[in-house]
Amino acid sequence: xxxxxxxxxxxxxxxxxxxxxxxxxxxxxxxxxxxxxxxxxxxxxxxxxxxxxxxxxxxxxxxxxxxxxxxxxxxxxxxxxxxxxxxxxxxxxxxxxxxxxxxx
Numbered sequence: 001x002x003x004x005x006x007x008x009x010x011x012x013x014x015x016x017x018x019x020x021x022x023x024x025x026x027x028x029x030x031x032x033x034x035x036x037x038x039x040x041x042x043x044x045x046x047x048x049x050x051x052x053x054x055x056x057x058x059x060x061x062x063x064x065x066x067x068x069x070x071x072x073x074x075x076x077x078x079x080x081x082x083x084x085x086x087x088x089x090x091x092x093x094x095x096x097x098x099x100x101x102x103x104x
Contacts (some may be wrong), residue, residue: 024085034071034078041083062087 031039041051055070057063069083 023089024082027081027085033080033081035081035084036078038054040079040084044088 026042027035031043035043037048037051041048044051046054054060054063055066065083066079069087071077071078071080076102
């Protein structure tokens with residue numbers, strides 16, 4: 001098992017379990033289990049300051065989902081990669097229609 005910069009275990013641990021869908025697995029391989037504001041902003045093609053504003057808004061489903069994926073460790077704020085993957089890349093149901101994601 002490998003640890004990334006913020007000390008989280010990479011997706012190799014989860015591959016053996018088979019517990020992660022494709023999008024979540026790719027995000028965990030790239031960023032680790034927790035993403036910083038800067039990493040998430042880069043992924044969403046936003047500035048970190050713009051992302052902070054989006055998270056602070058209370059009137060959109062997207063900002064509510066971002067707050068649900070947020071975790072604080074001391075003073076630092078991280079986002080769970082698996083929840084971000086579900087947010088931006090919803091899995092398809094049997095009919096081929098998307099079920100989840102609120103990110104346009």
